[in-house]
Amino acid sequence: MSDSSSLPPVRLHSEAELARDALATPLFSRAARLARWAGPDTRVGAGGELEEEQLPGAAEALGLAGDDAAALASEAWRVAVDTGLVAIVDEEEGTVAAAPDLALLTSGSPHDVLGLWLGALETVLADASVPDLDDLGDAMDEDGTIDFSELDWDLEAEAEFLDGVLGNLYLLTVNEEGPGDHPVPLPALAASMIVPDDMGEPTNDVLEQVSDALMRLDDQFRLLEPTGLVEFRPVDEALMADAEDGEDAVDEPAAPVDDTDVSRYGMVRLTPLGLYGLRARLLEAGISAPAVGDLVDKGADALLDGTSTFPPMAAQAETEQWLARREPLTAARELLAAARGGDKGAPLRRLRCQQALSLVGTEAEPALREVLDDAELGGLARVWLVERGAADVPAPPESMVFWLTIDTVAAQLAAEGNSTELQALVEGLAQQHSGFFATAWRVDHPATPDVLEAMGRLHPDKKVAKAARKAAFKARSQQGG
Numbered sequence: 001m002s003d004s005s006s007l008p009p010v011r012l013h014s015e016a017e018l019a020r021d022a023l024a025t026p027l028f029s030r031a032a033r034l035a036r037w038a039g040p041d042t043r044v045g046a047g048g049e050l051e052e053e054q055l056p057g058a059a060e061a062l063g064l065a066g067d068d069a070a071a072l073a074s075e076a077w078r079v080a081v082d083t084g085l086v087a088i089v090d091e092e093e094g095t096v097a098a099a100p101d102l103a104l105l106t107s108g109s110p111h112d113v114l115g116l117w118l119g120a121l122e123t124v125l126a127d128a129s130v131p132d133l134d135d136l137g138d139a140m141d142e143d144g145t146i147d148f149s150e151l152d153w154d155l156e157a158e159a160e161f162l163d164g165v166l167g168n169l170y171l172l173t174v175n176e177e178g179p180g181d182h183p184v185p186l187p188a189l190a191a192s193m194i195v196p197d198d199m200g201e202p203t204n205d206v207l208e209q210v211s212d213a214l215m216r217l218d219d220q221f222r223l224l225e226p227t228g229l230v231e232f233r234p235v236d237e238a239l240m241a242d243a244e245d246g247e248d249a250v251d252e253p254a255a256p257v258d259d260t261d262v263s264r265y266g267m268v269r270l271t272p273l274g275l276y277g278l279r280a281r282l283l284e285a286g287i288s289a290p291a292v293g294d295l296v297d298k299g300a301d302a303l304l305d306g307t308s309t310f311p312p313m314a315a316q317a318e319t320e321q322w323l324a325r326r327e328p329l330t331a332a333r334e335l336l337a338a339a340r341g342g343d344k345g346a347p348l349r350r351l352r353c354q355q356a357l358s359l360v361g362t363e364a365e366p367a368l369r370e371v372l373d374d375a376e377l378g379g380l381a382r383v384w385l386v387e388r389g390a391a392d393v394p395a396p397p398e399s400m401v402f403w404l405t406i407d408t409v410a411a412q413l414a415a416e417g418n419s420t421e422l423q424a425l426v427e428g429l430a431q432q433h434s435g436f437f438a439t440a441w442r443v444d445h446p447a448t449p450d451v452l453e454a455m456g457r458l459h460p461d462k463k464v465a466k467a468a469r470k471a472a473f474k475a476r477s478q479q480g481g
Helices: 015-024 026-037 052-061 069-082 100-107 110-128 133-138 155-174 186-194 204-227 243-248 272-284 300-309 312-324 328-339 346-357 362-369 378-387 398-416 420-432 436-440 448-458 462-478
Strands: 086-090 095-098 230-233 267-270
Touching: 015 026, 015 110, 015 272, 026 052, 026 069, 026 100, 026 110, 026 204, 052 069, 069 086, 069 110, 100 110, 110 155, 110 204, 110 272, 155 186, 155 204, 155 267, 155 272, 186 204, 186 267, 204 230, 267 272, 300 312, 300 328, 300 346, 312 328, 312 346, 328 346, 328 362, 346 378, 346 398, 362 378, 378 398, 398 420, 398 436, 398 448, 420 436, 420 448, 436 448, 436 462, 448 462
Parallel strands: none
Antiparallel strands: 086 095, 230 267
16 A cells, blocks of 8 residues: 555544444445344355345345345355355355354454454455456356456456555545545546656546546445445446447437536545554554554653654644543653653654643643753753743753754754745744854754754855854864764
């Protein structure tokens, strides 16, 4: 799926909520009902499929009617077998019985239920990568063997394509700058797999590939929706009508069509259950896919390091959950201890520490006063105390002010890179302190040279930028670099 380095943490519903959602999904609930329906007279074929004469009874048990009833019953039965809700007792006789796992749906834990649902999801995902049965018939030899070379189809490639699409949908959903809970247009998902990132205007050939992919995804998401993975609005049937259909209806007035309505080309949204399912698949594939709440039982060092790559809202949510399990004073002391260090990641840890402490009440004040004389923590401690109106907060020495400034800019560089906000901070520092660079290069902070170089790169005034680069050179020389 997507590159794991770019996966933000996902916010999941509780397992109890998700298990209830799983049991209510159309396909999984039908599979469970058929597993309970199966009895001594139920017969299956060599592959575990229901015998054809059994399908009407299965459909009736599910309350299904119409042309699709038998197909839907057959699909539900296959899921029941594949997920272990039904066991084949005698392969030669074709007899079956309810399997022990069926009882887990009522007496097992939410985690047990979700494990069975994940099995059902895998079954349907495998089906979604298989070509249309009509195409299989065309490629079948006289002896019934399928000649896959006759198919313009590659099972592995199809599975990888669908995995990639689902990975992109997952990333769009968990990204704080993405659509979130809102549906994603199907053409955008298709294009994300076909159109190269560096392509300006897509060629006709690329657009045709996107159109073909769109139709494949329409079929695949129709299959996946009953699993509860997604909510899906299919492609408008009118868009898929071929030229022959159009000719047949030439005498009838056409209904007005809004070609600018992107929803007519399909819309898809991951459900909370779908987020859980895709994250489970990512973890199974060995890909790091964090979830908010993963760090609540970890130490403060793990919290500060772990949230260093989180987007702001997720970092705050994770920190709030971590703090909720601890006494404010104890939490503050743990955070301050974990924030110390001269390594490259230390400035960002201290920034995350400062952000975490902003969520702690005045009960934590003794912990902040304990570090007022600490060279690394004294500055942020003073900021915290002043913001809360604490009395008798000593003024910081100039060396501490400059050290905190360098540390703050280093943290912002690590968190955001050359952002607009950082550029504004750099401009403000140079404007407020006319002799800033004359003093800053002497600051005993490991990141001083890099911070000053960044200031020279970011400041729009050439004279100021030159002064920053000169100061950076001095700082690097002083540190023996």
